[in-house]
Amino acid sequence: MRLRSTLAAAAVALAVAAPLALAGSSSDPGVTSTSILLGGTSPLTGPAASYASVARGAKAYFDSINAKGGVAKRKIDYDIVDDAYNPAQTVQGVRRLVEQDKVFAVFNTLGTESNLAIRDYLNQMKVPQLFAASGATTWGRDAAKYPWTIGFQPSYAAEGFVYGRYVAQNMKKAKVAVLFQNDDYGKDLLGALKSGLGRSGSKVVAAEPYQVTSPDVGSQIAKLKASGANVLAIFATPTFAIQAYVFANRLGWKPKVIVNGVSGTSNIMVLASEGGKNKVVEGSITTNVLKDPTDPRWKNDAGMKLYRSLLAKYSKGANVNDVYHVYGMAVGYETVGLLRRLGADPTRAGLMKAARSMNDPKNPFLLPGVVVKTGSGDNFPVQQGRLQRWTKGRWVPFGGLWQSKRN
């Protein structure tokens, strides 16, 4: 295994350079003179395995930096542990990373429940929980209580609010029907949508939950149609979002559709279009902050060219159209930026300090104009995005960047 051989190599290097190493300052765990070790869990097996692309994108980015000599002459090793999307396994995996493998920071662990399960532990151990891959609001909101934890992406609450504002401002007396996943993720989006609608004439007339264990959402869509709504908000994971489109089309229901960002990727929308036969898809609204690899706009974009070449080189066989890889590279890029700022003598406390004072307007994997920014009480790294409309087979952005002040 890569980690093991690296450790072995590091041990040899340490033995040779022991006097030198002793002369240097004492760094935090996970840092040697030649490497810096990050670790995180990701679902490599089980129902959420498609999200593993997030970790693989980040790893590919680190590998590319390592090929150029690493950061401050240190290679970035990123150990990915499978947790099968089960928080109990996340706990075991993360304790293993911290106590046995002695990682410098826990990075990019995926899932709201998984990150919640390890947050108290990591904060007590004073190990950074860097860029938790989840859109729960708590990562930014509770930064004072959990100084060692920071998220990355815009919160689901911010996203839901943006949809609510959009409907309130652009549609008179809209009747909104909502299909939502029956957990914190779906409920966050639904709650924020309602508060975004506010006191406008538009309101939510029906909301149907579904369980992730359900085979299909046909019954829910039929009920939502019966509510007489003219707007359908889909707050679901990709498989169920596709189903929602398919069932709405079968029922001959033609609402205006809002689909949340997790499912509103181009490859999912193409699947939902059923080869152009499904007209419900046309005109759908979503919001996004990442550059979409299938979007022809980015054909000659430097960031996306970099993305494609890195993925082809460092993650062979990976699906280049899978936008989760782009997400992984975006967090990888910011992490390398943080490590660079730490310089020759990285510490865990220094890492968190740097993460709480980011200001990067040039992440090549995020939409132009998006600034990764924290500091002075703001603990949400990314809180911008752009609304876009599905038009003739691709996403077309409209309006400017939205900026969430509330999160």
Added chain:
Amino acid sequence: MSPRTQRAIGFVAFACFVAFVAVLPAFVSDFKAREYAYVAIFLIALLGLNVLTGYTGQISLGHGAFMAIGGYTTAILMAGNEQFGGPISGGLKDVWTLPIAGLVAGLVGLAFGLPALRLSGLYLALATFAIAVAMPSTVKRFEEWTGGGTGIQVFATPELTGSITNVHVLGRTLTPNDWMYYLSWSIALVAFAVAWLILRGRTGRAFRAVRDSETAAVSSGVSLARYKTLAFGVSAAYAGVAGGLFVIASAFVNPDTFPVALSIFLLVGIVVGGLGGLSGLVFGAIFVYYLPLWSQGQDLGSLLPDRIVEETQKPGGPAIVYGIVLILLMFVLPNGVGGLFRRAGQLLGRRRYSPRK
């Protein structure tokens, strides 16, 4: 060998094992002690499951659900559920929740044992499987008791548990990991001894009679209803204690903590350990804890070529390895590690008495 010598050898072996368990943490890293604590927890669950499946012949694919009952009992007694609108304020120290966890799970097991009387073989497997599958959704439904999908954090009450901060016990200071190790293994060894006592006597004979032939058991005066439900109760109580310990070790519980996969792995554990034997179960427990890790190349890095390890770290890779190993084990170890032991014993014995050629 006479039964008496056999028993003497058994006692000596058990005493050696206890001594081994007692000194082991001195020779391994702090973190390993924590991993071995999980092995003890799985051992407790396997001991219970083996009473039911190995000795009484009733297949359960739902023991994860009984672990969940114990686990939630422990979490609720410690952290309470008033924060979700439930009636219990919590505040009990972690160790004292365990007997209650065992009791609650045991009672549920007894209750389930009654209808299970009507089922056998694959049908019972299917029915218990149904329980394991239904458990997470049911837990979510009763949110005011269980905290719904988010679950319960035991970290919120660090003063009640030794799994978070150092523990002072018998004049010594233990790290959380060593504390978990000694707590889990003490309970596991007691559980082992209790299982042995139950199984060697009248009750054990009745269990085995039920397994070997229900008709013969009934005609020799064994009450099927009594012993089958009893086996369910005992088995579930073991699972409940294991579930409680599991939650203490993880300091966290939610509906995904005890997935269907866990129930299945437990069954795999007793088959690997050897049905109807106790000592092999230690290997079953090691297997249950470590195979998922080994499947992703953890701990085996230096033994495997990098090329293979890289493949197993791709999405889906660990599952392929895990599944294939499972199937191969059923081929090469039909009677588990315990069967291997017995077989080795027989071979040795035979060689001793075989006439020279």
Added chain:
Amino acid sequence: MILAAFSDFMQQVVSGLASGGIYALLALALVIIHRSTGVINFAQGEMATLSTYIAWALIAHHGWRYGPAFVATLAVSFVGGVGIHRVVIRPVERGSVLRIVIVTIGLLVAINGFVIWEWGGEPQQLQSPFGTDTYTIGGVVVAAHDIGTIVVALGIVFLLWALFQFTKVGLALRAAAVNPEEARLVGVRVSWMLALGWGLAALLGAVAGMLTAPTVGLDPNMMAAVLIYSFAAAVLGGIDSPLGAVVGGLLIGVLLNMLSYLSQYGIFDWFTEELRLPMALLVILGVLLVRPQGMFGQPEVKRV
């Protein structure tokens, strides 16, 4: 107003029948393998998923047309099913039930991992052989695909009935499962009959998968959710009865939708979406306890 309410109600029934058709197809595969080998195959769903991915790969990656891909997939699945029996099931067949259960679980895990490893975890789309047409009857929309699914399920029931009733192979299949020793005495090649049972089940699984994917979307865990409901369907109908599997599937689909629909109006108001799966499992428990042979099965005769 009442008419609108009635059509909403009927729409829920139709939607339940559509889901039920899907449960029924996989339940048929479970029934056939239990009937011809006495095994409950936990890997049935994953085998179906693998078959469906093969069909999808032939169409999406190799440019095949739907028809040939469908037929090729059936053939590959049948051979694969026979192969699975010969390679991994036969060595453990004579041991305890537990070993077979664990081997099928090992298959489940390995096949699921393979599909993710080979084709990735993200969803894909497979077209329906019945197209995307819909018919509106009195305000209730019915999709051609759903009608097609149920018709196929009933067609399979008929074919299986004919197979078991009128052909020598069918008779041999039954004999091999019910009493292998005596079957062997009268010249039935029992082991090959069991392999044939696995092949048939894999083939039916492939049909189930290819008709499920257009509705629920093709992803590696597509059949995992369906499998549980199919177990319920098979048990409800009688785990040896093909007709029972179909009726059981449709009943469960409609029943769950009715509970959910009526809970809106305060009837069964304890029912929430979380209870959908537990209710299906309650059906399994209830049927096993009250009438283990299900609606259409023959009661099992116990021998001493």
